[in-house]
Amino acid sequence: MPGSTDERRAAGYRPLLFSIAYGMTGSVGDAEDLVQDAFLGLTRARQEGTEIVDPKAYLTTAVTRLGINYLRSARVRRETYVGNWLPEPVVLPTDRPGPAEHAELADSLSMAFLVLLEALSPVERAVFMLREVFGYGYAEVARATGKTEANCRQIFARARQRVAAGGQMIAFRSSPPERRAEGEQLARRFFAAAAGGDMNALLGMLAPNVALHVDTGGKAQAFGKPLAGRLPVVRLLLGVFRRAGILGVCLRPAWVNGRPGAVKFDADGSVTGVIELDITDGMVQAIHSVANPDKLAHIRLNPNEA
Known part of the structure; x- marks a missing residue:
């Protein structure tokens, strides 16, 4: 059974995991569900006796693959959406902190940037997000997506071209x-x-x-x-x-x-x-x-x- 220290350490990854899931789905509620599913998977694996050497890598991989599956099933819904599609907004008050998960996301993903990502396939979006937004190395991206490093480099280059073709690259990192x-x-x-x-x-x-x-x-x-x-x-x-x-x-x-x-x-x-x-x-x-x-x-x- 994992000790309380392990549980607290894993819980500390929630803001990052929510950011990845939200960047993949554009939905606050669905992102929270994907993160919860990833933690349930971690708990089940440990209960079955699986040794999780790197919980952060395990959870990142789980959220990424859940996000890819989500997007594959969501494409039909997006195609039949009435009018302009925008992501669910992540809202923080101006004078006090919001939820920790949302606060970490706050400087990462604008609506315009998320709309541009809609042009990507689910795997392209995952590779592009992990590499460009969250700064993961290609080895980490490959592990999270189940692709080879060489393939991830090709996917990233193609995704970056497609995003740039959809409009100027939107600044998504935090402003001074x-x-x-x-x-x-x-x-x-x-x-x-x-x-x-x-x-x-x-x-x-x-x-x-x-x-x-x-x-x-x-x-x-x-x-x-x-x-x-x-x-x-x-x-x-x-x-x-x-x-x-x-x-x-x-x-x-x-x-x-x-x-x-x-x-x-x-x-x-x-x-x-x-x-x-x-x-x-x-x-x-x-x-x-x-x-x-x-x-x-x-x-x-x-x-x-x-």
């Missing part, structure tokens, strides 16, 4: 504290201008080719394709925020997938949406808005806590 502070300040000005109907202020904060992506899952009114360009985006935002103000909707700042953003609350305090801002060079380059209620159920915040 001063950059984070700048982003948070810009986000506050942005949401204040939107709520106040200040078109000129909004136009000055948006990049010329800014894009707005909205995921409702077909369960709320939305346009079918991403909206591009300063003026169309500003006009839509002003209309949305004007209606929100009439209905008593309020916004609270939050960190969303490691980017500045906000959580939308209805008048009764329920979460109705999450907005993430991709900010580069002091300008909002993209806006990702998740309004599908199925992707918001995991958010445990209220208007006074966000």
Whole structure:
């Protein structure tokens, strides 16, 4: 039987494992399930007398392979998804820590980056994630995916080309504290201008080719394709925020997938949406808005806590 020290050491890997699982699935709930399944597998193996020399490697391999299987079965669901698909948002309050698993992820995977990864096959995504995002060596990647090192090098090169072809490589590693502070300040000005109907202020904060992506899952009114360009985006935002103000909707700042953003609350305090801002060079380059209620159920915040 594993001792308490072994159990505590293995439990310490949860933040990393959640990050890998979330990067593979784009789903908070499913990522948590995959991590739990990996730990159950570890427990069963030990109970059957298997000596686990490296629990971290065992758990990483288990989560990676569970993620690959998940993606293979999820492809049909993704192909029939109504409207734009965005990952479930990972939301952290701006003024206090969130769950340890989510906190470690916060600086790793933006929504834009996860959308780019949708172009990859399940194995390509696993290899690319482990190597590019988490810095695993090829020997470790090969062990986790069940491929040879040579094959992993080829898969990684192909995956990197496909990601780059889908758009510029999105920065996903943590920003320096001063950059984070700048982003948070810009986000506050942005949401204040939107709520106040200040078109000129909004136009000055948006990049010329800014894009707005909205995921409702077909369960709320939305346009079918991403909206591009300063003026169309500003006009839509002003209309949305004007209606929100009439209905008593309020916004609270939050960190969303490691980017500045906000959580939308209805008048009764329920979460109705999450907005993430991709900010580069002091300008909002993209806006990702998740309004599908199925992707918001995991958010445990209220208007006074966000």
